[in-house]
Amino acid sequence: MLEDVLTTLEKRRRQERTVLSTTADRAASVVREQVTEGALRSGTRLPEAALAQAIGVSRNTLREALSQLVAERILVREPHRGVVVATPDADDVTDVYRARLVIEVGAVLDGTMHDEERLAALDRAVAEGRDATEAQDWPAVASANQHFHRALVALAGSSRLDAEMELLLAEMRLFFNEMTGPESFHRPYLDQNATIAAHLRAGRRAEAAAVLRDYLTRARDQLRDALTRRASTR
Amino acid sequence: MLEDVLTTLEKRRRQERTVLSTTADRAASVVREQVTEGALRSGTRLPEAALAQAIGVSRNTLREALSQLVAERILVREPHRGVVVATPDADDVTDVYRARLVIEVGAVLDGTMHDEERLAALDRAVAEGRDATEAQDWPAVASANQHFHRALVALAGSSRLDAEMELLLAEMRLFFNEMTGPESFHRPYLDQNATIAAHLRAGRRAEAAAVLRDYLTRARDQLRDALTRRASTR
DNA sequence: AGAGTAGGGATTGTTCTACAATCCGGCAAT
DNA sequence: ATTGCCGGATTGTAGAACAATCCCTACTCT
Known part of the structure; x- marks a missing residue:
């Protein structure tokens, strides 16, 4: 009985902690919001260096954020050319x-x-x-x-x-x-x-x-x- | 006429290039295969340093790969504790x-x-x-x-x-x-x-x-x- | 003995720097 | 006008470094 409670509690805690925002997640949220708000029009290129400095995170962290948004199909990555806001057709x-x-x-x-x-x-x-x-x-x-x-x-x-x-x-x-x-x-x-x-x-x-x-x-x-x-x- | 062909060709080329494997993608494939093959049992912790060295990529690139697998729900990231192979219940x-x-x-x-x-x-x-x-x-x-x-x-x-x-x-x-x-x-x-x-x-x-x-x-x-x-x- | 607590080692999160690979634009040559 | 080539810029990747956090152990106190 106790075992069950403990495991479920631990499971919930783990999920909560997973939700907790890391820096990369926050950076992703910033970019995502700008895109969905329409501030970043589709087709816009997002240079890593400039964007990283603007958001205030390192380029590595920003890359993790961008990868996440690419997985969400909001951005598209073109190797060696950078990520652009997806242009749906x-x-x-x-x-x-x-x-x-x-x-x-x-x-x-x-x-x-x-x-x-x-x-x-x-x-x-x-x-x-x-x-x-x-x-x-x-x-x-x-x-x-x-x-x-x-x-x-x-x-x-x-x-x-x-x-x-x-x-x-x-x-x-x-x-x-x-x-x-x-x-x-x-x-x-x-x-x-x-x-x-x-x-x-x-x-x-x-x-x-x-x-x-x-x-x-x-x-x-x-x-x-x-x-x-x-x-x-x- | 020519215009149409050019634009469609450019679109296809872009898609092909997107598929082209970057190092992070390849690292992700390696880990993914090990997990689905059952070589990495569920619940196994994946220390970044050791894994990166084993695969032969830098820790940064490995982190990108791991993020990708987390997005695929194959791995679970517990902040400050690392990624583990997902243990489905x-x-x-x-x-x-x-x-x-x-x-x-x-x-x-x-x-x-x-x-x-x-x-x-x-x-x-x-x-x-x-x-x-x-x-x-x-x-x-x-x-x-x-x-x-x-x-x-x-x-x-x-x-x-x-x-x-x-x-x-x-x-x-x-x-x-x-x-x-x-x-x-x-x-x-x-x-x-x-x-x-x-x-x-x-x-x-x-x-x-x-x-x-x-x-x-x-x-x-x-x-x-x-x-x-x-x-x-x- | 058991509960609480402090310290230390290990791992992650994040930053910075560096450099090779690749791409793009412009300029020169035909 | 087209082709080819070069240089600047950006990305992909590596590596080192350090603070934050976690876990485990040893210690203290009751």
Whole structure:
């Protein structure tokens, strides 16, 4: 009995300590934020020396941070040329949405983990989106939308899926930074969020999945159009 | 016309160059192989100085390699204590299989990309497993089984999903290293592989998904038992 | 004897310096 | 105008150094 408690406590402590931020992690957070905020446009080269000095870390530490962001697909490393902010194209949109379709629809259809807490998270995201729309705070609407989809995947109850979804959502933010006028992008989908949440509350998983599928394919086409148009006009 | 060719060529060249192995990548491959081969048992601590000297790279480069493997969940970093080979427990099995259920079943159900080439890859993996069984080459059977599931996910046509599946399969190898007598684990599932492939050839996606679901839940329970038994007997 | 505590050795986290390999831009030559 | 070559700049990698942290041991105190 005591043994069990001790091992679980030790396990938790280890996880907590793993979360604790090392310098490289903090440097990674700084760069990541600058990219997702749109301060660093896609295609921008990130020279190691300058960036390291700007952030106030050594070049080695910065390289570890950059490697991490490369693993998150936010940056791309071209050997002997440096890392650049990823420049997503229409193919990337296609690929990301294929992954999202499989994961999100799959999480919705597999109902084994749909407990009250997870469903409440969906409702919260819907409410958050509604409030943000009323306040006409479009960045907040975008954020609420991401929360909704994060909550959808969380229905599956797998931390590994959650992590992968986090990566995909980070790439989505890159897409949005790439298109013109992303303010109006999210609003039309808020109603469908509510519909999906309602279906899931009632246990109608198939219907929820159908709405979601329709939702995702339309958003995909819209994004793909935006990115191909941008690619052709420059 | 020429412009198009040039840009596509440049894009391909960039991807190829990204694949090109740097020293850190090679060091990562070395460690990764030692872990998946089972030469480095789970829980083993990996001191940086000794490892760097053994592989013949500097400690800096080795750290980059280790960070990469931490991102792949093969190793775990405990700040100020070093990296250790991940020691999966029953919870990890549960989590991995939840992710696999969503991704693999999702890839099977979403038939939009099931073309001839991808179906042929399934058949090849089935044949590979049959041959290996006849030769009683159990490591080869395990390998064929992984190829089959990789091919299943490839049905979705998303390189990002493929990459995630690669991570999950690497974790599966950790599981196998952890259990006693993994030789007999894979053989019972080979028939189901054939059944799934046949269903998909005939376009019966729902039936294929049902078999796969049953398959995965049984394998999960078996693995979970094995890991909890091991945890209690030490 | 057992619990608490201080010290010391070892390992990690981080920085700095150095240099070879590679890439890019510009200049010269044809 | 194209090709070829050179020099500057940046990356990839190595190595040494040191503070921070951890773990283990020996010691002290009750």
